[in-house]
Amino acid sequence: MFSSALKSFTSNISSNYTIAAQPTSASGPWKIFDAKKKSSGKAASVFVFDKKSLEPQGGSLGGRGNTASLKRAHEEVLERLKKEASSLARLRHPSILELVEPVEETRNGGLMFATEPITASLSGLLQEKDEQERIGGVGGRSSRYVVEDPEGGGRKRRELEIDELEIQKGLLQVGKGLEFLHESAGIVHGNLTPDAILVNAKSDWKISGLAFCGSSNTSTTSTVAPIPLSEVLNQDPRLPRTVQLNLDYTSPDFVLDNNATSAADIFSLGLLIVALYNSPHRSPIETHASLSSFKDHQSTCKITRLSNMGTRNGVFVM
Template sequence: MFSSALKSISATNITANYSVSPNSTSAAGPWKIYDAKKKSTGKAYSVFVFERKSLEGHGHSMGRSGASSFKRSVEDVVDRLKKEASSLAKLRHPSILELVEPVEETRGGGLQFVTEAVTASLASVLQEKDEQENTGGRSSRYVTEDSDGVRRRRELEIDELEIQKGLLQISKALEFLHENAGLVHGNLTPDAILINAKSDWKISGLSFCSPAENSTKPTSIHGINLHEVLNMDPRLPKTVQLNLDYTSPDFVLDNSLTPSADMFSLGLLSVALYNSPHRSPLESHGSLSSYKRSLSSSSTVPSPSNSFLSSRPLPKDLANHVLPRLIARRPAQRMTAREFQQSEFFDNVLVSTIRFLDSFPAKTPSEKSQFMRGLNKVLPSFPKSVMEKKILPALLEELKDRDLLSLILQNVFKIIELLPSARRAFGDKVRPALKSIFVVNAKQGQEKDAARDAGLMVFLENLQAAAENSSGKEFKDDILPVILAAIECPTHAIVDAALKTLPAVLPVLDFSTIKHELFPVVAMVFSKTTSLAIKVRGLQAFVVLCGGSSDGSSDDGLNGLGADRKAPSSSSALDKFTMQEKIVPLIKAIKTKEPAVMVAALNVFRLVGQVADAEFVAMEILPILWSMSLGPLLDLGQFQARRAGP
């Protein structure tokens, strides 16, 4: 536990500036991973902690010379782990784990550093999947904390698309290491891969990273001695030593350090992702002699003839076209990381969609628009976890492109429709983004903005989804300001659409909010508009605000609302005072004699008349109705409707 570890740690930059969870959420080799938040910002990060006592507990019952030798071995391990963290600082790439705070030594001789927030190591995920399969689907034993403090069990996804997406990301990191940095990772295992909150796979575990043979790339990363790292030390835990199960024969048999060694490891890792249990097809049990024996027999060397020793079927493209060019004895026969990315294994629409999103900033406006139009049809085919953790955040990041605003929002609401966890995703990601775009960062004044208007229209069309996935307070704080901005929009079509949403809005809001925040804006727009259509729509909004129904009403107002004698609902309608003292004067001030406006006003009066005092009806409403009934443009049916009164 981190809390117990803190007792032996002097005050450091990390402990002073980060609030660290007392329990680890995952492990990556010798590192325990803890959730953390920066005290100054509240932003989530991860703290990697190595405790020196995890090594020293293995060195008991040794003589003086043995103890001295073991101490040197421990120091070598600590130096390698320091190198792992410092290498992250030197190697910046989207698919390499991002270092936030450099490695620090603790008072007990341990180490700790801070990275971007990660959910788990791939090793932890695979181990947990094995445990679930062995126990009939037991729930995850790892608990994570949401941004709002709610604790829930970690969700695990390792389906086909997650694997393809993850391997693609790892190969991009390897391409960077090999071609740009001139380095060999040297120990590519599930422990060396971290999965972040967006379900992106990131390379870490750089303890055995080394410059490639004959590399001319300048680097400050020190190389490894293959003879030393292949000398397995039984006094040390396996987690701090080279994992032979994922090691290339280039290291063991050829004493060669080339990038192609990582590609052999990538092939073994690929098999492990489908295998059951999820482990490498090579099992050496930490023994060099066992490793060499495995490679000397065709029955124990992964190959097409033995299905690469996988207990489960492998994807056809992977088994037929990719693995034979990864798990190959000769380095020259292996794919490069770049070739791996172009292989048939990734030739499908879902992976192509992910790849397009990853390279989205580099695309032309035309390509972006075409992609967004087609994405809606593809989304139902994606795993739910990929939609929530990968696609949705990527789309929200692009909302800054105003020309794509409406297209992006169509896809965002499609994802919300498809997600079982829609309420969480909408609250954590979508709702704050909507408020930011349409309220916080909106243009001031009454300028028309076609791109913003198009986005607002999509939002209004999907308002029911926003209401269903928000509490009353959340709706009031984040969604209502957007609706009010739409009602005040200078574009009539947006105002019309916004006023039509009131039946979905009122049930979510409390009476005070309706009366003091929503109604004044509707009233202001109604009184100021010069548009006949908006005037009619405003009167229809008053009907809803007074507890009536908008169902069945048409532009002339003659075929539904008049028959609706339902009493106003106290939970979703205005009070008698507001109806009498606010709405009636607004209608009285109408100057137009257009029949559509007068008939719509009659529908409001009918509802007001059901709750108003008799004296008020006689003195205020009836004179207005009488005046309106004399309008020269009324036809016979409209005149008779006015004569019928409220």
């Protein structure tokens, strides 16, 4: 059952499911709880978004105009998060996270939906692997997650391998999911990061995090609205980073040229692969949620590529 701190998150889902008192993982702004459906005993995961997480931490909002502007920003965030869950309902594929209960608004204005059982997000696994490597050196050790039984059966330990074989299998599954999004659904994910990859109870990697998805610039068949780039690319310092586009995994074509095509997702996938083998396990691009930092990084990369150019038989080569 919910802890006392979460009793305000009441909805049909909380009435129909027995939900663990503490989250077992997180994916961006969502806290993920183990759950079981009361009528069937079937396992699930419940995703919960707390609207209070959008409130500025300490400090004045700066007047009536800024308050109204921030309220609009909060409304945009809530609409994007609703879109994330509704997109899961439409996109049925083995490599896309399976939705089992549609998104609902909770009593306190938050959001909640239920999916197939999830053990961890890829971002959580990589953070734990960073800690393991910091303590004991680089290696393929298991990631250990202590979770609570929703029915009060005590605490139990789960282990997930994040070794070379699991990485290869997971990347293949993500690739198939992207192929489905691009070729069958005609949409671009738009924010493919470790937070958008979830590992289910069978250790399969599933794509989620579709809050920023939209039709490709080149699509002629998609019924999904285009990505609202002016809104998506706006980095608002009043909002948590978890509800905004993660520039560290974003394609320059997307940010600098407003070119929302499948190539942008492939670029993000490449950065995700680098993060898997990096130490620490993060993107080689660090923007600190700043568009100007992103542009500076791209300029530096361009200068570096030019400086590495040479000539061979009078022809420039890279």
